[in-house]
Every structure is written in C-alpha cells, then in structure tokens.
Amino acid sequence: MIIDKVHNGPDGIAVPGNVPVVRMAEAAPGVERSEAPTIERTGKSLYVSRVKVYPKRAHGTFRTVKWIVMAVTLSIYYLVPWIRWDRGPYLPNQAVLIDFPSRRFFFFFLEIWPQEFYYVTGLLVLAALGLFLATAIAGRVWCGYACPQTVWTDLMIAVERFFQGDRNARIRLDKAPWTFEWVWRKGATHLTWLLIAIATGGAWVFYFADAPTLARQFLHFDAPMIAYVFVGLFTATTYLLGGIAREQVCIYMCPWPRIQGGMIDHDSLLISYRAWRGEPRGPHKAGQSWEGHGDCVDCRQCIAVCPTGIDIRNGSQLECIQCALCVDACNEIMDKVGRPRGLIAYDTIRNLQAPGSEILPVPWFRPRVVLYATLMAIVGLIMLTALMLRAELEVSVLHDRNPVYVKLSDGGLRNGYTLKLLNKRYEPRNFRIGISGLAGAKLTIVGHEHETDPVITVAPDELQPIRVYVALDKAGVRALAKEDEDEDEAESVEFYFTVTDTKDGNFAEHKANFQGPER
C-alpha cells in the first residue's frame, strides 16, 4: 500500500512541484489555512532538488507521547554508562560495558564471553521480531517514535524552533538578508546542534570504557586517540543526520520503509486520513451547513506539521514515518470547527475500504501477529534457558593433531591435550584435574610434573590453557584393545577429563579420545 502519488489539487488536476495551490486566508471560521506545500519528490528530471521542510509545532496527545519517549530514550542513552554494578575487586564495576581489550560484554548481571556471542545474536533476533510484531500491529511505530533518527531529528527541530521560532518565522528568517539577527539565531541553532552532537558522540564512547575514568581523561585531554576519533565520528554523523539531513535519511537512505510494505496487513493500524468522512473537502464558511460537505476543511495543517512534508490525505506513503503529529494537528482543528475528532487517526486498511461510517474492531489474533509473538516467546525462552543453565566452570579439550599419539620406549602410547579451563566466577579458583574411563592411564600436567597433588589456579573471569599428557603402558594399551575389540592395539578410545574445584567441589568434565596407530 506504499504508493507515491502526485498531489491532486482541489480541482483534481495534478499539481507539479511544490507550488502552493489555492490561497485562502481562512479554511473555516477561526482556522487559518496553511500555505504549506506538499513536497513532491517526483519530476521530469532524473534528479530532484531538496525542498526544505519547516515542520510546525503540533499540540496534542501524540506530541506529548513523543516528548516522553524522547526524554526516556535519551536518558537511557546518556545515563546508562554511569550506572555502577559491583562485580568484586577483579572486574569492572560498570553495569553496561563493552570491554574490547579483554573481550567481554558486561550487561548488569550478565557477562558475555566471545564464544557466547549467540546471546547477542539472540537479542538481535528478538529485536528484529519485536520490530516485525510492532509493525504488524501498528505500522511504523518504531520509525515514528523510537528510531534514533526520529528522536534526534525531533530534538534538533525543537532547538531550531527555540532559536528561530515556529514554521512561518523560520521561513521568513531563511528569506531574510544576513542581518545580525540572522547570524545569531542561525549561529545559536548550529552551535547547540553541535553541542548535542558532541554529547551524543561523548556518551557513545562511555559504553566502551570505564565512564568516570574516561570522563576525567577527556577533561585532562589525555584520553586514548580512538576515543577522540569516535567522538568526532559520532559528532559529525549526529550533526549531519539529525540536524541537516533529517527526513532525507528516512526517505532515501533507510532500507526499513521498503521492508514495511511486507510487514503490514489489512488490519494493521496505520496513520490514515478517513476520506469517507473528509471528502468532499473544502473551506467551510460560518453558518454553512455540513450537509454534503466533508469534514476536511482543507486547512492543510496536517501538511504543515509533517516532518517529511507530505500530505497524509493522499494515502499511505513511503515518506510517512507515522509519527502521528498530523493526528494531533487535525484533532485540534476538528475541535475548532465542532466536528468529531479522528478525521486523521490510526485506522486499518480494512476499515478505510469498508462501506459506511462504522469503525470495525481490530482483530488482534491474526496469523502474523500470533506468529511473531510466538517466535519471540520461543527465542526468549531458549535464551532464558541457556542463561539459567550457564555453567560457572567450563572445560574444553583440544587433542594434539601433530602428532596424534607418541609411541614410548616401553611400547606404550602417549597422547597430548590442551585443556582450556574457563573460570566464570569473579574470584580466583583452584582446580584438580583428573581422568576417568581410561584404566591404567597416567596423567601429567606440563609445569607440574614433580608435584604429587597438582592444583591449577585460574584467575577470576579468565581462561587458562594447560598442557597435559595421558600415557598408557604396553599392558594398558593391550587391555584397552581387548576391551574394545580383539585387536592388537587400540585406534581410539573415549574417556573423560574431570575438573574439580578444590574448595566447593564444583565439577565439570569433557569427553576426549585416546588414540593409537591405525589398525
């Protein structure tokens, strides 16, 4: 349903470009008619110039919701790196930290090792499914409320409005010569944008290093070069994308709008103009009857507040980020002209196409809604289970490949292994290594050959590789071969390495193979 349409003037004739159509002072008594043009991104050339959008301030429920979402998301972004989380004396006490030097990702109670990156994959899968679900239910709610591009653009527009005034004042200022007023208003706007951009870049790097330390380093100008590079990078992109490019990012750069079409169905709630109520549109004079007249007074306020400069009355469009500001704008007008609210509202394609004025209830239990929700639940459950079963001690075994076995002078065999002990606790731990399931085998730990009861210490939250040798004498090899098959020498026999915490008996084991010459 995402269709680009050429705007139709009131007389039904296609109006090219952004020429304001009929100019009238009032659309209805007390309702100013906006001259905001519908910004058409079509034309005769293969290239179009950008037409600047001057979004007008909207007032209403959805604008309030957007302010709240902005406050919450920005607070999360700026404050989360400063939350402390006690992990004992050996580990960083930052709640959320992506620690590249030691290859760890800390997230409150959770710590992800490089080999556990599937948790992050799982989170991304959940995020994607959440996006699908939200889109199936209510269209581009992500785009309209929570997308960083939307949030920062909204913030930048608020700054612009603070220094330069609302829509009409900004248009006047852009046409004005370079007076002192022009310079200070424009200068203050861009300076504030830059400061916001620097704060954005600055907050980003705090996720990758201890925030208070890095902040001190910034103050003393001795932070690592890479920190400055990333602050610079994010300052540039925030200023450019949020301050300058704005709706161009959503329309031309983002792939998501193109994918939306496949995510919505006839029962998805989309920002819609109820044409059955609004048409025939036109100015309404005082005392005039509403009989035979649509509720739309063609005041064009929905276009004036639109951050992408489109006319929602043309139907669902690629450019529409569904921010619902036109709903607020229209409701305000409906109140003024004394018609019911909801000429522009969240509505389904099925309702819009249904004959009559009855608004049907939205069926929530639809295949795609149920499917996305179920998939989310399954992925979430798998992740939760994996998290609960996550061991504090892990062992992996690498069997020497070159050579696989070594023949000894007494005719016995020896295999070499590298054991990797993962201590996921935040304290140093001591372990005893043993083997089970290989009768008569002798275990030697490299570096501990002369100890009677070798104990391996693994530092907190570290992986400790150790080299071990397992040897069988000739009698042992023969016994094994008899047990296995009635052959002279064994080719491969399974056994287990066992690792036990000396303090609390926490135990882990790993299967390994003992190999000999091929039979």
Add this chain to the structure above:
Amino acid sequence: MAKRDDAATEAETTGHEWDGIEELNKPLPKWWLWTFYATIIWAIGYWLLMPAWPLVSTYSKGLLGYSQRESVQEQLDAAKAAKAAYRQKIAASDLAAINNDPELLSFALAGGEAAFGDNCAPCHGRGAQGAFGYPNLRDDSWLWGGTLDAIHQTITHGIRANDPETRSPGAQMPAFGKTGVLNEAQIADVDEYVLSLSGRADDQTAADRGAKIFASTCAPCHGPDGKGNQKIGAPDLTDELWLYAGDKATIAATLRGGRGGVMPAWGGRLDPETIKELAIYVHSLGGGQ
C-alpha cells in the same frame, strides 16, 4: 521508447523498457549525485597522496610517502622492543630457573615454538614427531640425554657437526659389512640377536650365535645388555623405539653400512636466548627429563 506518464501511478516513466516492462522515474536527490562526485574527487586526492599507480619498474609513491613495508617494520620493531625485557631475563637466567617461572616459561615456550617451526621442523617435523633417521623429540628415549642442559648442549653444538664441542666428533656406527669386519652370516646372526633384545627373535639359535659377536663387537658402545650409552649417542636396542626402523632388513642394512646422523650446530646461527627457548620448548614436548 519515449517517456510517458503512467496512468496507474500518475508518475512519469524514464523511457527505459525491457520486454514491455517499463521503469518509473523515481528521481534521485541531487545531494546523492553530489556525494557521488565527491567520492570521485576523494579518489583523485587519494591517488596523489597515497601510493597508487603502477609504473614500469616502480610505482607512484604518493605525497604522504606512506609505505606498508615501513609500517610493518615499525610494528615488528615495536614487538621486538616489547619482548626485550623478557629476553633480557631469559639471557640472565639459567634453564631451570626459566622452567620454574610461569611467566618466563610461557614466553619461552611461545618463542621456542616459533623458532622450532623456522629452524627445526624441516628435519624433525612440524610436530617434532621425527622421521626415518630424525629423532622423535616427543618420546621418552634420548640418544644424547633429555635433560634441559643436555638438550641445550645438543642444540648449541650439534651432532657430528663442524663445532669443537660437538657431540661424538668423528665417531659413529661403523659399517661392519662394508669394511669386512662381519660377513653376511654374522650380520644375520647379530640382527637376530638385536631383535631378541626386544623379544622379537624368530630363530633363537641364530640369536645365541649373534650374542657372542655382539658381546665383542657391539657391546663396547651399546653396552653388554644393549641398553646403549648416552655419552656417545649409542641407542638403547632393548626398547621399542627405533631411529631407523626396527625391522630385520633395516637393522641388517644398519649393520652393513653403518649410521652417522648429523645435526648442525646452532650456536653461531641463533642467538643464545633463542637457543634457550628452543631447549625449554623441546623439553616441554613430553619427553623432557
């Protein structure tokens, strides 16, 4: 095909048509076009500043004078400088001390493994498992001793090498057959006896005849019980490990033509720290004593 206005979408076509499928004109924003031009200008700047163009016998060096070779060299120098502290410690410590210091040990093992791959692997194999005539360094049998000091001595001065302190200068397993000391029948008897030392004799009477010859001819080096002698590199003939294969034909060939494997002296070719690292590494392979 000419441009036309498409009725269904009320938009203009580009005039391109493939088998009846037309393309709608969805104009690209001009800034996108300018970005494209900017990348071209960037490329020109890159050509000028960085090494870019191949010339007949050289290449354009670029105004910044950047060179990947120099960059690599800098990184290598930095790595070398970072290693310097450890190498000084290794130079100052004796082998046992290095082996007992976990930090120095892991540094020495890593360095030793790299040096082994570069210098030793061609003969002893990448896994030090040896080959016909080249000892397996992982097993528990040593021709010249498997202590840290013995291994260090062997690496530094080599075996039958051009070095004043080399192992076994001028001495080797004589060619008893070629020099006529033993005839073929005697060689067969000795062969049988040697096999009997590891319990594999087929003909006990021949082995008994061979035992007499062994006692007078072979025992001076291999010992009366055939256990060998590490001082002169004489192998233990009673165990199950053979430098040259332990089958009857190969033992006979050894008796006829003699053996005298050579290992080069690495003393002048590798620095003392690397040789220490190699000794530690070889010692760690499982056979160290």
